[in-house]
Amino acid sequence: MIDSLHDRFSFIEKSISGARTHDKIGTVKRVTGLIIESEGPEVCIGQICTINSERHNESTEAQVVGFLENKVLLMPLESVHLIHPGCNVISKKNSNSVPFGNALLGRVIDGMGRPIDGKGPLMSQTRNGFYAEPPNPLKRKLITEPFSTGIKSIDTFIPMGQGQRIGIFSGSGVGKSVLLGMIGRGSEAEVNVISLVGERGRELREFIDNDLGPEGMAKSIIVVSTSDQPAPMRIRAATLATALAEGFRDAEKKVLLLMDSITRFAMAQREIGLAAGEPPASRGYVPSVFSVLPKLLERTGSTDHGSITAIYTVLVEGDDMNEPVADAVRGFLDGHIVLDRNLANA
Known part of the structure; x- marks a missing residue:
């Protein structure tokens, strides 16, 4: 009798815990x-x-x-x-979980994780967390192994290491996006996670067809939020790409995270901060901008499971290398590549 009651109460408890509650x-x-x-x-x-x-x-x-x-x-x-x-x-319940798995390779998704490439729904059954804390500093692996970008000038004169975080600094129209596409196509990474934040809509097709190519696209996931979309969607595109890269790193993959651009991520956070009532500081940037930047950048790097080598483009306003975002990001990253407008126009 006691066992029967115990089984009945266990059944009721499981039924209650699994029941759908009313939305708030x-x-x-x-x-x-x-x-x-x-x-x-x-x-x-x-x-x-x-x-x-x-x-x-x-x-x-x-x-x-x-x-x-x-x-x-x-x-x-x-x-x-x-x-x-x-x-x-x-x-919404589970609003900050993201689809994850090899089914995402070769796909283009938005900041909510929804496919926008017309190839049908994502077949992934696994979901990972959207927000995560950076790895424990003492559990990070030292950068000792080289990372081949496939670009001889970079690999020879300014070689990168696995798990390193690099910034590509330049003004507009100097070639940051083209360089990212070349690296994504030719690098030794097993998985590319590419985040296009605040880019022009026409540039997406050009980036996929001309810069990345079929070979690079086959091992890539592209997360897109164009310039016409609201600021939270641009923030989510950068955060989602970082979360996906973390998932593949934990699956013991050699991951390359490419983000174009971290400046537009900062601009989106500025929009949100000003609208929410934060006081503006240097060039209108609110204090939260300089708080969320290191939290995002520190999530990449190497752990005992795998590595995320991250390359961020930094759009330098007016070619001023000391403007607030460029100055702040330069201090958070491990290395810097500066593209000179005079050389680009030569």
Whole structure:
């Protein structure tokens, strides 16, 4: 009898723990510029919510970026044209997990992990965490092995090491994206994770067809957020690419992370910070910019499982190497390549 009751209670406990709970719901109270103010739901910073408009029978996704008194501050990941006071705000479960696996190789996805290449849905059944802490400093492997980029001038005169983090600094139109494509095509990496943050839409096809090529694309995952998309989507493109690279590193792969550009990531964070009420500092950049940059960059590198060799392009405003983002990023990275406009125009 006791065993029977114990089995019955165990069954009930499992049923309750596995039951779907009701979504937490809030209500839109105000939309000001890029910020949507909502009364509820109970959410955390970075969580994704769905905003439903019963009036238009449409929905929009938004990300929690802050709190003001009893209000939740959200920024849209899509158009805000259909949002109005009274819309329901529903928190999404598992909104910060990402698809992962070899099924992603050769695919192009957006900052939410959704395919945009017309090749059908992703077949990956595994999901990894979106946010992660950097590896323990004492568990990082020393940089002792060379990393071949496939570009003789770099490999000969300024060789890179596995797990190193390098910045390519230059103004606009000097050739950063072309150089990234050449490295992605010719490097010895087993997996390329490429993040295109805030780029022009037409450049994506050119990068895939002309710079990366079929050989490079076969071992690559491209995460894209173009310049017309909201700032949270540009932030997510960079963060998602880093999370994917971490997953392959933990699977004992030799990973190459290419990000174009870290400057536009910083600009997106500036947009979010200013909209959420942060005070502007140097050239309008808010303090949170210089907080999130090292958190993102420190997630790469080598561990006992594998390595992430990371190359970030840095768009230098006005060719000023001492502008705030270039100056800050230079201190976080392990090495620097500077492309000279005079040589490019020669």
